[in-house]
Amino acid sequence: MKYEANIGLEVHVQLSTKSKIFCGCSTRFGARPNSQTCPVCLGLPGSLPVLNKEVLNRAVKVALALNCKIAGKLKFDRKNYFYPDLPKNYQISQFGEPLSYQGYLEVAGRRIGIVRVHLEEDAGKLVHPELSVKTSLVDFNRAGIPLLEIVSTPEISSPEEAYRYLSLLKSILGYLEISDCNMEKGSLRCDANVSIRPQGTASLGAKVEIKNMNSFKGVKDALSYELSRQEKMLAGGERIIQETRLWDAAEGVTKSMRSKEEAHDYRYFPEPDLVPFVIEPAEIEAIKDQLPELPGSKKERFKKDYFLSDYDAGVLISSKDLADYFEECVKSYNNPKQISNWITGEVLAQLNLRHVRIKELGLLASHLAELIKMVDSEEINIKMAKQILPELIEKKSSPAEIVKNRGLVQVSSKDQLAGIIDKAIEDNPGSVKDYQGGKVRALEFLVGRVMRQTKGMANPRMVNEILKERLKNS
Amino acid sequence: MGLNELTAHEMLAKIKKKEICSHEVVKDIFKQIECFEKDINAYVFLDKQASLNQAKARPAGIPVAVKDNICTKGKPTTCGSKILSGFRPPYNAGVIQKLEASKAVFIGKTNMDEFAFGSSTETSCFGPTRNPWNLKTIPGGSSGGSAAAVSADQAILAIGSDTGGSIRQPAAMCGVVGLKPTYGRVSRFGLIAFASSLDQIGVITKDVEDAALLLNMIAGHDPCDSTSVDLAVPDYTQVLRAGVKGLKIGIPKEYFGRGIDREVEDSVRNAIKKLSDLGAECREVSLPHTEFAVSVYYILAPAEASSNLARYDGIQYGYRAKEENLLDTYFDTRKQGFGREVKRRVILGTYALSSGYYEAYYIKAQKVRTLLKKDFDKVFSRYDLILTPTSPTPAFNIGEKINDPLKMYLSDILTIPVNLAGLPAVSIPCGFTASGLPIGLQIIAKPFNEEAIFKCAYAFEQNTGYHLKKPEIEHK
Ligand SMILES: [Zn+2]
Numbered sequence: 001m002k003y004e005a006n007i008g009l010e011v012h013v014q015l016s017t018k019s020k021i022f023c024g025c026s027t028r029f030g031a032r033p034n035s036q037t038c039p040v041c042l043g044l045p046g047s048l049p050v051l052n053k054e055v056l057n058r059a060v061k062v063a064l065a066l067n068c069k070i071a072g073k074l075k076f077d078r079k080n081y082f083y084p085d086l087p088k089n090y091q092i093s094q095f096g097e098p099l100s101y102q103g104y105l106e107v108a109g110r111r112i113g114i115v116r117v118h119l120e121e122d123a124g125k126l127v128h129p130e131l132s133v134k135t136s137l138v139d140f141n142r143a144g145i146p147l148l149e150i151v152s153t154p155e156i157s158s159p160e161e162a163y164r165y166l167s168l169l170k171s172i173l174g175y176l177e178i179s180d181c182n183m184e185k186g187s188l189r190c191d192a193n194v195s196i197r198p199q200g201t202a203s204l205g206a207k208v209e210i211k212n213m214n215s216f217k218g219v220k221d222a223l224s225y226e227l228s229r230q231e232k233m234l235a236g237g238e239r240i241i242q243e244t245r246l247w248d249a250a251e252g253v254t255k256s257m258r259s260k261e262e263a264h265d266y267r268y269f270p271e272p273d274l275v276p277f278v279i280e281p282a283e284i285e286a287i288k289d290q291l292p293e294l295p296g297s298k299k300e301r302f303k304k305d306y307f308l309s310d311y312d313a314g315v316l317i318s319s320k321d322l323a324d325y326f327e328e329c330v331k332s333y334n335n336p337k338q339i340s341n342w343i344t345g346e347v348l349a350q351l352n353l354r355h356v357r358i359k360e361l362g363l364l365a366s367h368l369a370e371l372i373k374m375v376d377s378e379e380i381n382i383k384m385a386k387q388i389l390p391e392l393i394e395k396k397s398s399p400a401e402i403v404k405n406r407g408l409v410q411v412s413s414k415d416q417l418a419g420i421i422d423k424a425i426e427d428n429p430g431s432v433k434d435y436q437g438g439k440v441r442a443l444e445f446l447v448g449r450v451m452r453q454t455k456g457m458a459n460p461r462m463v464n465e466i467l468k469e470r471l472k473n474s
Numbered sequence: 475m476g477l478n479e480l481t482a483h484e485m486l487a488k489i490k491k492k493e494i495c496s497h498e499v500v501k502d503i504f505k506q507i508e509c510f511e512k513d514i515n516a517y518v519f520l521d522k523q524a525s526l527n528q529a530k531a532r533p534a535g536i537p538v539a540v541k542d543n544i545c546t547k548g549k550p551t552t553c554g555s556k557i558l559s560g561f562r563p564p565y566n567a568g569v570i571q572k573l574e575a576s577k578a579v580f581i582g583k584t585n586m587d588e589f590a591f592g593s594s595t596e597t598s599c600f601g602p603t604r605n606p607w608n609l610k611t612i613p614g615g616s617s618g619g620s621a622a623a624v625s626a627d628q629a630i631l632a633i634g635s636d637t638g639g640s641i642r643q644p645a646a647m648c649g650v651v652g653l654k655p656t657y658g659r660v661s662r663f664g665l666i667a668f669a670s671s672l673d674q675i676g677v678i679t680k681d682v683e684d685a686a687l688l689l690n691m692i693a694g695h696d697p698c699d700s701t702s703v704d705l706a707v708p709d710y711t712q713v714l715r716a717g718v719k720g721l722k723i724g725i726p727k728e729y730f731g732r733g734i735d736r737e738v739e740d741s742v743r744n745a746i747k748k749l750s751d752l753g754a755e756c757r758e759v760s761l762p763h764t765e766f767a768v769s770v771y772y773i774l775a776p777a778e779a780s781s782n783l784a785r786y787d788g789i790q791y792g793y794r795a796k797e798e799n800l801l802d803t804y805f806d807t808r809k810q811g812f813g814r815e816v817k818r819r820v821i822l823g824t825y826a827l828s829s830g831y832y833e834a835y836y837i838k839a840q841k842v843r844t845l846l847k848k849d850f851d852k853v854f855s856r857y858d859l860i861l862t863p864t865s866p867t868p869a870f871n872i873g874e875k876i877n878d879p880l881k882m883y884l885s886d887i888l889t890i891p892v893n894l895a896g897l898p899a900v901s902i903p904c905g906f907t908a909s910g911l912p913i914g915l916q917i918i919a920k921p922f923n924e925e926a927i928f929k930c931a932y933a934f935e936q937n938t939g940y941h942l943k944k945p946e947i948e949h950k
Binding site: 051087 | 824
């Protein structure tokens with residue numbers, strides 16, 4: 001029997017505001033434990049939360065970018081549960097009326113629904129200094145960092161689609177500059193709900209929740225494993241039970257969590273310490289006006305304005321920085337097609353080699369543009385240009401300077417070339433014969449000789465032209 | 475007469491004339507405390523030397539006693555509970571910051587029902603406070619320590635908190651003035667929460683003018699409390715002498731009758747007549763949903779409290795039971811750290827919020843709360859004030875109701891509706907029982923109209939003089 005998958009993703013994103021959601025404490029990552037806390041985020045007796053407006057602005061930005069409706073009133077609820085890293089033993093979250101709802105994300109031509117996007121505060125972190133010692137420490141620096149929970153409808157149909165959904169979501173969040181989306185640092189966390197059902201049937205199968213995935217690849221692998229596990233179970237006549245499972249990346253399997261965790265009754269009720277806060281339509285409009293161009297529309301524009309292929313445009317818009325870099329280059333030198341080729345080829349290769357992002361590479365857009373321009377105007381050939389690129393990055397001098405310093409100016413003088421070409425003809429009579437006998441490829445051999453003789457500095461187009469002319473005449 | 479018997483305004487007048495300074499007043503206060511505190515038990519924390527030093531540095535500073543559920547930086551703040559033993563907050567509550575700015579002198583922390591759950595100050599882990607008018611009786615609660623301290627001249631002014639009547643009811647029983655301002659008028663920042671949507675800090679004083687003075691000191695917006703309202707604060711001492719002529723006063727018929735002590739009702743009726751004589755227009759009105767107030771309160775207040783008290787788990791501060799694992803640490807910390815009444819209300823609130831009962835209890839109670847509010851809105855569209863008794867009975871005996879929670883809960887039947895509607899209200903002395911126990915009159919106004927309350931309360935007080943009578947405190 002064929003099965004189809006229903007995958008829903010719950011993504012938690014840390015908003016990179018300077019201060020926490022309900023107090024003025026810093027959100028900097030990696031500070032000394034408990035150095036960034038105050039009575040409010042420690043939940044000390046008598047402390048009260050006060051909403052950080054910047055958090056709201058950022059949350060609305062995300063909601064709008066995900067095509068969501070925005071609630072007119074911002075209301076918070078308490079989610080009650082005991083856990084040692086939770087300072088008040090309740091979490092201020094949104095339950096009854098989320099900030100925004102009914103949105104969608106267009107993933108490779110398919111619309112994935114967004115059920116809701118809501119705000120909540122993060123909890124602290126347990127630290128276990130040594131496994132042998134029966135002690136746990138609590139670091140509350142993370143407590144009160146603003147989180148945005150983005151819940152998709154369970155209509156993602158494959159691990160690959162989940163991967164694409166997450167990539168696009170991450171790219172959008174990057175465009176909005178509201179989170180660094182670093183899964184290792186915990187600024188982006190993802191849980192998944194997975195169920196399968198016989199193809200064509202209507203009702204959803206038993207839902208399994210998967211936690212503990214800490215990379216995009218982890219999500220994909222965990223989902224693949226879980227889907228095949230469930231298919232095998234059904235095929236073997238077993239029933240799937242609703243449960244929470246943890247992804248074990250080392251073993252590549254999902255494992256059942258104790259089912260005791262399931263019996264939660266969070267006893268949600270409206271947070272009485274925060275008065276409901278009205279979001280004026282004018283404020284939403286103002287935020288809408290500030291929204292940057294998002295990946296989807298940028299891609300379309302790149303295709304239309306710069307005549308780029310769907311693939312090239314897709315690569316360029318994958319990060320806002322890269323897209324901005326591309327456009328900066330085009331501003332310096334109007335040859336989008338060549339610039340795109342260089343960025344998606346040589347420049348990306350350099351990024352991968354050095355494990356950096358474009359902003360950290362140190363290659364000025366104007367320098368890259370100049371380099372490409374020199375190739376186009378035949379001052380240097382493409383081989384030379386590729387040699388120069390790493391030097392541009394490391395020395396930060398302009399291409400013209402490097403070319404000058406290395407004496408790399410292309411040999412384009414007919415007189416200079418003529419002598420070298422004549423010598424090549426003299427030295428290789430066999431190839432001349434072959435060419436004249438109709439073997440076109442023999443010409444390539446002769447061009448190669450000339451190039452080697454000039455240490456690659458000859459203008460290959462001219463060498464070609466002159467050679468053909470000479471061979472015709474001789 | 476000791477200087478501790480002065481009111482704040484009398485004290486300020488004498489300081490202005492350079493007849494006395496704060497240091498001498500504080501000395502007399504401690505003399506009084508040393509004499510009677512063993513009998514009354516109004517305080518849970520005193521630091522005589524620190525108070526005297528502070529008074530020296532602040533020659534015009536008025537001595538204030540603070541309820542033990544208000545955070546005082548570096549000084550014990552325990553809510554009358556073992557679970558907060560050893561807790562010294564690293565910060566001052568909003569009202570303490572304001573008192574500091576007014577250069578008040580801090581006398582000590584006053585006793586209270588554990589986490590303010592109670593109407594008799596009997597549930598404190600520090601033992602009960604006794605009523606200065608009769609040591610066999612309770613002082614009311616939960617701000618019983620503050621009311622007793624002011625009544626016994628062990629403080630000039632006191633701060634209390636009021637969730638269902640916890641300022642007004644003890645004020646009535648101790649024969650002093652107790653004012654609960656409008657919800658949002660005074661910052662709740664640093665007030666250890668009982669029920670967030672009902673809690674309000676207020677004042678307990680010897681007369682109405684002092685209440686106006688102290689409210690001036692603590693009222694106003696606090697950016698650290700988003701429920702505090704950003705509204706200009708009038709000078710309440712300026713409206714006192716305006717008189718009651720033309721004030722329209724509603725007398726809700728539901729507040730008189732069954733369960734109200736005869737002597738209480740008589741005193742309040744006399745007060746109404748007095749105010750009519752002074753020119754107020756008093757008419758009977760109806761607040762039809764009054765009978766549901768106590769039920770609504772005992773759903774909502776424990777619901778919020780169960781969540782607010784969840785943080786006392788022995789992890790960060792306060793009492794921690796020594797146990798091997800986390801679950802046992804939680805269980806035993808809370809089992810050993812909380813008293814019976816706290817456990818009762820936490821269980822009640824947890825039940826009311828649990829799925830399956832939430833709609834039937836919490837949601838239903840919120841709906842009735844809205845109806846109660848509407849009752850008041852309707853009356854206040856035509857009346858300036860509402861007059862009622864504060865407490866259905868005068869002070870009862872220690873131990874009399876402690877094992878009968880339902881009977882105890884009815885002590886606040888006349889004050890609870892005011893908290894549910896977020897209104898301001900005062901209790902002032904309006905008479906005495908034959909056995910010499912004080913009786914209180916409750917004056918309620920619409921939100922942010924504390925001024926109307928002050929006009930009426932001051933006119934009554936100045937034309938009657940019940941506030942001048944002092945308890946003759948006997949030793950136990
Ligand atoms: Zn903080």
